[in-house]
Amino acid sequence: MNENVIKTLPKCPVEITLMLMGDKWKTLIIRDLLKETKRFGELKKSLTGISQKVLTQHLRSMEESGLVNRKVYAQIPPKVEYSLTEIGKSLSVVHDAMYKWGDEYKKMQPS
Amino acid sequence: MNENVIKTLPKCPVEITLMLMGDKWKTLIIRDLLKETKRFGELKKSLTGISQKVLTQHLRSMEESGLVNRKVYAQIPPKVEYSLTEIGKSLSVVHDAMYKWGDEYKKMQPS
DNA sequence: CTGAATCCTTGTCGATACTG
DNA sequence: CAGTATCGACAAGGATTCAG
Numbered sequence: 001m002n003e004n005v006i007k008t009l010p011k012c013p014v015e016i017t018l019m020l021m022g023d024k025w026k027t028l029i030i031r032d033l034l035k036e037t038k039r040f041g042e043l044k045k046s047l048t049g050i051s052q053k054v055l056t057q058h059l060r061s062m063e064e065s066g067l068v069n070r071k072v073y074a075q076i077p078p079k080v081e082y083s084l085t086e087i088g089k090s091l092s093v094v095h096d097a098m099y100k101w102g103d104e105y106k107k108m109q110p111s
Numbered sequence: 112m113n114e115n116v117i118k119t120l121p122k123c124p125v126e127i128t129l130m131l132m133g134d135k136w137k138t139l140i141i142r143d144l145l146k147e148t149k150r151f152g153e154l155k156k157s158l159t160g161i162s163q164k165v166l167t168q169h170l171r172s173m174e175e176s177g178l179v180n181r182k183v184y185a186q187i188p189p190k191v192e193y194s195l196t197e198i199g200k201s202l203s204v205v206h207d208a209m210y211k212w213g214d215e216y217k218k219m220q221p222s
Numbered sequence: 223c224t225g226a227a228t229c230c231t232t233g234t235c236g237a238t239a240c241t242g
Numbered sequence: 243c244a245g246t247a248t249c250g251a252c253a254a255g256g257a258t259t260c261a262g
Contacts, residue, residue, distance in 0.1 A: 009220060013213030014142055014206065020216070022138060024129055031125055040224055051256050056225060077223040078262080087219070090212065095125065097208040101201065102124030105131070108198070109120060151244055162236050167245065188243040189242080 020065050021091060025050060025058050027098070030084070033068065034092055037083040067091070131176050132202060136161060136169050138209070141195070144179070145203055148194040178202070 010016055021027055025047065032038060032046050044055055059082060062068040067088035073079040084091075121127055132138055136158065143149060143157050155166055170193060173179040178199035184190040195202075 009217060012142075013210045013217060014138060016213035016216055017209040018135055018138055018213075022133065022135055024133055027125060027129055027133060031123075044224095049256095052225070053227090053257090054255055057255095072224095076262090078225085080224060087216065090215070094205070094208040094212050097205040098128040099124045101205050102127035102129075104201070105127055105198065106120060106124060155244095160236095163245075164237090164247090165235060168234095183244095187242085189245080191244060 017094065020062075020067065021094065023058070025054065026062060027095070029055075029058060029062065030067070030088065030091055030095060033082060033084045033088065034095060037081050040080050040082065043082065062088070128205065131173075131178060132205065134169070136165065137173060138206070140166075140169060140173065141178070141199065141202055141206060144193060144195045144199070145206060148192050151191050151193065154193060173199070 010019065021030060028047055029043065032043060038046070040052075040055070040059075043059075044050065044052055047055065059068060059070070063070050066085055069083045069085055071081045071083070073081070121130065132141060139158055140154065143154060149157070151163075151166070151170075154170075155161065155163055158166065170179060170181070174181050177196055180194045180196055182192045182194070184192070
């Protein structure tokens with residue numbers, strides 16, 4: 001764990017971004033949370049193929065690096081909501097660029 | 112291999128982008144080639160820590176997906192130059208977004 | 223429902239040696 | 243110089259089980 005801990009921040013800004021979101025699952029988690037706050041189960045269902053272990057790991061990691069908020073409701077059955085912090089929301093710029101590029105690339109493919 | 116082969120293109124544009132450049136090394140290769148055309152050895156030296164095997168794999172893969180051009184000079188000793196295709200160059204938008212975001216994040220860190 | 227803990231499979235990567 | 247081939251180490255991820 002602690003891949004994101006801010007000890008020795010890479011020199012290159014791109015590497016910083018990579019460290020925080022340069023990961024398939026993290027990018028998709030951000031995509032989901034950019035739309036709306038979601039519960040753990042909703043995220044799991046939305047991210048087809050992810051195991052709850054990996055989802056938990058990534059959410060914790062993103063919480064540590066200040067991208068994600070975790071709100072626990074003291075009730076039975078448990079309810080935990082995840083949302084993006086301000087910093088996390090600012091990743092929408094990167095996300096949008098990826099979205100647009102992917103869309104263009106798609107159009108260029110010989111169907 | 113063939114992670115990039117265009118068989119079943121994901122529905123979500125973001126996933127397409129992820130498939131093509133959502134990888135630490137690929138992103139850094141693109142960063143390098145956005146600056147200038149480079150020879151194999153130059154790339155290897157620039158990307159500290161990468162093994163030549165992995166570098167070759169990624170370059171091949173990016174060539175397959177149409178992001179990178181490979182130009183071989185028939186001479187001894189061999190000389191191979193890598194550059195970005197037009198599609199590859201268009202990734203600069205994504206790269207810039209990542210660069211800027213990483214830069215901002217860095218500023219926000221408690222030094 | 224959320225999530226911690228185990229086990230175990232898989233593939234990615236690094237190191238090394240060898241070739242045109 | 244620019245690869246290919248092989249091997250082994252290691253970590254990421256999946257499946258399953260158990261708990262609050």
